[in-house]
Amino acid sequence: MKYVDEVMDYFDQKDSPDVKEFLYRLLSKWKMFAVCGALGILLAYFISKYSNPVYMMRSTLLIHVDAGETSAQSMFDGYKIQDKANIQNHLEILKSYTINRKAMRNLAWNQSWYKKQLFSNRGLYRHEPFEVQQMDGVNITNLPISIVQIDDKSYKIKVDGKADYKGDEVHVKFEKIAFFDQLFQNNYFHFILKKKAEEIDKNENYFFVFNNLDALTLAYMESMTISVAEKKAELIHLRIDNSEPERGVDYLNELNWVYIQFGLIEKNKKSESTVRFIDSQLEGIVDSLQMAGQSFSNFRSRNRIVDLGQEAGVIVAKVEDLESQLSRAQISLDYYKNLLRNLGDVNQMKQVIAPSITGVTDPSLDALVAKLTDLYGKREVLSYSVQEKNPSLVILNKEIQLIQQSLEENLQSLVANSRIEVQSLTARMETVREQLARMPKHEQKLVSMKRNFDLNNELYTFLLKKRAEAAIAKASNVSDSQIIDPARLATIVKIKPKTAINLLIGMFLGIGLPFLIIILKEFFNDNIQNKEEIMKKTQLPILGTIAHNKYSEAVPVFYHPRSAISESFRTLRTNLAYVLPNNPTKIIGIHSTIPEEGKSFAAVNLAAIVAMNNKKVLLIGADLRKPKIEIAFDLDNALGLSTYLISHSKCSEIIQKTHIKNLHCVTSGPVPPNPAELLENGRFEQLLCEVEGKYDYIFIDNAPLSMVTDGIITGKFTDANLFVLRRGFSHREQISFVNQLVVKGTLSNVSLVLNDVAMNGYQGKSSRNTSGNGYYYEDSSPGIVRRLWEKVSSN
Numbered sequence: 001m002k003y004v005d006e007v008m009d010y011f012d013q014k015d016s017p018d019v020k021e022f023l024y025r026l027l028s029k030w031k032m033f034a035v036c037g038a039l040g041i042l043l044a045y046f047i048s049k050y051s052n053p054v055y056m057m058r059s060t061l062l063i064h065v066d067a068g069e070t071s072a073q074s075m076f077d078g079y080k081i082q083d084k085a086n087i088q089n090h091l092e093i094l095k096s097y098t099i100n101r102k103a104m105r106n107l108a109w110n111q112s113w114y115k116k117q118l119f120s121n122r123g124l125y126r127h128e129p130f131e132v133q134q135m136d137g138v139n140i141t142n143l144p145i146s147i148v149q150i151d152d153k154s155y156k157i158k159v160d161g162k163a164d165y166k167g168d169e170v171h172v173k174f175e176k177i178a179f180f181d182q183l184f185q186n187n188y189f190h191f192i193l194k195k196k197a198e199e200i201d202k203n204e205n206y207f208f209v210f211n212n213l214d215a216l217t218l219a220y221m222e223s224m225t226i227s228v229a230e231k232k233a234e235l236i237h238l239r240i241d242n243s244e245p246e247r248g249v250d251y252l253n254e255l256n257w258v259y260i261q262f263g264l265i266e267k268n269k270k271s272e273s274t275v276r277f278i279d280s281q282l283e284g285i286v287d288s289l290q291m292a293g294q295s296f297s298n299f300r301s302r303n304r305i306v307d308l309g310q311e312a313g314v315i316v317a318k319v320e321d322l323e324s325q326l327s328r329a330q331i332s333l334d335y336y337k338n339l340l341r342n343l344g345d346v347n348q349m350k351q352v353i354a355p356s357i358t359g360v361t362d363p364s365l366d367a368l369v370a371k372l373t374d375l376y377g378k379r380e381v382l383s384y385s386v387q388e389k390n391p392s393l394v395i396l397n398k399e400i401q402l403i404q405q406s407l408e409e410n411l412q413s414l415v416a417n418s419r420i421e422v423q424s425l426t427a428r429m430e431t432v433r434e435q436l437a438r439m440p441k442h443e444q445k446l447v448s449m450k451r452n453f454d455l456n457n458e459l460y461t462f463l464l465k466k467r468a469e470a471a472i473a474k475a476s477n478v479s480d481s482q483i484i485d486p487a488r489l490a491t492i493v494k495i496k497p498k499t500a501i502n503l504l505i506g507m508f509l510g511i512g513l514p515f516l517i518i519i520l521k522e523f524f525n526d527n528i529q530n531k532e533e534i535m536k537k538t539q540l541p542i543l544g545t546i547a548h549n550k551y552s553e554a555v556p557v558f559y560h561p562r563s564a565i566s567e568s569f570r571t572l573r574t575n576l577a578y579v580l581p582n583n584p585t586k587i588i589g590i591h592s593t594i595p596e597e598g599k600s601f602a603a604v605n606l607a608a609i610v611a612m613n614n615k616k617v618l619l620i621g622a623d624l625r626k627p628k629i630e631i632a633f634d635l636d637n638a639l640g641l642s643t644y645l646i647s648h649s650k651c652s653e654i655i656q657k658t659h660i661k662n663l664h665c666v667t668s669g670p671v672p673p674n675p676a677e678l679l680e681n682g683r684f685e686q687l688l689c690e691v692e693g694k695y696d697y698i699f700i701d702n703a704p705l706s707m708v709t710d711g712i713i714t715g716k717f718t719d720a721n722l723f724v725l726r727r728g729f730s731h732r733e734q735i736s737f738v739n740q741l742v743v744k745g746t747l748s749n750v751s752l753v754l755n756d757v758a759m760n761g762y763q764g765k766s767s768r769n770t771s772g773n774g775y776y777y778e779d780s781s782p783g784i785v786r787r788l789w790e791k792v793s794s795n
Contacts, residue, residue: 040510054496057248060485116205123244137190141212252487326425333418537735544572554632589718598755603701611663624675627668640669645678
């Protein structure tokens with residue numbers, strides 16, 4: 001509990017931010033906010049006016065996710081060419097690099113023309129000023145090639161930039177004169193530039209680049225958005241943002257066409273494989289059928305045989321039936337073996353013909369083959385967009401592995417059964433052949449010829465039927481996708497720049513920038529800004545604030561007695577009387593902790609303002625290291641405090657009159673090598689004793705206390721010690737340093753004075769006044785240039 005109380009006490013002692021004070025500071029800089037806000041709006045306006053507009057192009061595809069079979073396909077049992085689609089597969093295919101790269105290749109965007117504008121380059125798609133014909137050879141890509149037409153026959157080509165050339169970065173720079181319709185050739189380019197029929201503006205700056213189609217494809221893929229219309233919808237929206245609307249429209253439409261063609265090609269692969277297989281079989285059967293038919297006819301003609309006997313007819317029918325069964329069984333066996341052999345080959349399995357084509361009517365085998373080819377197709381689509389370790393691809397591979405195992409077991413069983421069936425049919429054929437051998441030779445030969453002809457004729461008819469089925473199925477294939485809304489120029493939407501929003505953003509950024517600067521400045525700034533900050537840090541009295549000196553004179557209280565700075569010193573003079581004892585001679589030490597805080601300035605003007613009040617004043621320059629007060633009064637510094645301390649001069653010799661009545665001065669004299677030792681040798685105290693009683697006030701200008709101990713030595717003999725702190729220059733930690741001096745008893749009767757306080761803003765709100773109306777009068781109003789400079793410097 002005690003620890004909690006200590007923590008709470010600590011936070012109670014922490015300085016809380018003064019919100020009201022901070023708001024006053026912000027309000028005091030309202031002109032800067034107004035100027036920055038106006039500049040932000042102006043900048044936003046120019047950006048909106050001169051930047052390239054960006055347009056949004058859209059198209060819509062309808063995807064038949066659960067596409068059913070066509071009416072033509074439903075005529076054939078067991079022959080299914082079309083597979084069910086998945087809408088996610090369609091999304092991934094549209095996003096794939098392969099499809100987008102093919103669309104880019106079809107568009108042949110080998111070059112892009114631009115026109116230079118003030119802040120950007122405007123694309124000239126479909127409005128190219130010249131035609132570029134690429135020739136065989138190297139053409140560096142993505143390097144601007146400036147073209148300026150000279151006359152009807154020649155032009156100037158200029159290139160200056162860095163580009164990748166054969167794997168290295170090279171700086172290409174040249175400027176040449178070339179001719180239209182002639183080959184321009186160097187180490188980096190090979191092309192012919194041709195004029196168009198229409199005239200071009202010769203004052204415009206045109207340039208073109210040879211495109212890297214791979215990089216351009218990736219850029220268009222990044223700028224394209226593909227999404228499903230709704231969760232259960234079958235519509236896919238394609239959107240692309242581009243500064244050239246015609247280019248974006250052409251790209252979307254070409255991508256849609258390439259995608260639809262890709263789907264049709266994939267669906268027709270099975271049909272085409274089936275037709276090729278049947279055609280290869282028909283080539284051999286046609287020749288065999290013609291030869292068998294010709295031999296049969298010739299034999300009957302030579303031997304004048306019109307018909308076979310009844311017994312021969314029965315035997316022939318049995319032979320034909322057995323041979324037909326044996327042929328089909330052998331075809332099935334060969335199909336099973338081929339399928340089993342190619343089971344692990346993805347490319348072969350993707351082109352496998354349906355079992356029904358070979359006459360195999362096993363429903364389970366047909367289902368397994370269809371399922372496996374479907375899974376292979378899905379894996380190929382998924383591999384376009386995911387890596388091998390993707391969970392979806394891993395699951396799909398495991399499912400393919402299971403189907404392969406089931407199919408392998410089924411095929412091994414079917415192969416064994418088919419071999420048994422072939423052996424059985426072969427044995428029955430031997431029995432029938434023995435019966436046929438007992439027939440007359442002419443009948444045997446005729447039966448054999450007829451059997452061969454009928455077998456080939458039956459196979460030919462069977463294959464023709466299957467080929468017709470496959471051709472009809474291929475012709476009836478339609479794409480699973482349909483373009484509902486193609487991209488059109490009439491439907492484009494301008495999305496950038498939005499002038500109203502840009503102006504609003506520009507205004508807020510313009511206002512926010514100085515606000516951010518002020519916040520950061522306040523956060524990192526630990527300089528003293530006002531008297532209230534000093535009051536939070538110390539219990540020492542603050543005798544007054546000294547106004548900012550805008551005059552060139554070192555003693556403005558004498559030359560400008562009615563100015564604001566003179567009034568501030570008068571206030572300090574009045575408040576000083578409250579901390580001084582009632583001694584005949586009052587000794588006041590003027591101190592600072594670091595240089596440049598205005599200590600000497602305060603000492604000179606405070607002594608002057610007291611002397612102007614008919615008081616006898618002596619100002620002693622005890623800063624023996626960097627003397628300044630002799631400069632303020634234009635006095636000779638050959639003799640001074642340092643010469644007195646070394647007993648080289650007498651007291652009467654070092655006291656000099658100034659141009660101000662009642663004010664005398666002891667300058668510091670030549671800079672000695674040991675100031676601290678001289679101040680402690682007793683001569684300084686002797687000097688004070690000699691002048692005591694002759695003057696009402698003695699002011700001692702001391703060296704900075706944080707750097708040397710001179711001020712501590714002289715401070716032992718003073719009645720009061722004034723520490724000068726400078727607004728915006730002195731640090732808050734210096735107040736703690738002064739507090740420590742008081743706590744340790746190093747100096748007594750210490751008071752503070754805040755120097756360089758602005759009297760025309762928040763810092764001097766209690767003294768706010770205008771020239772000629774109020775409690776003090778400024779001698780002259782500064783010019784507009786000086787007022788602007790003071791305003792900027794104060795900010």
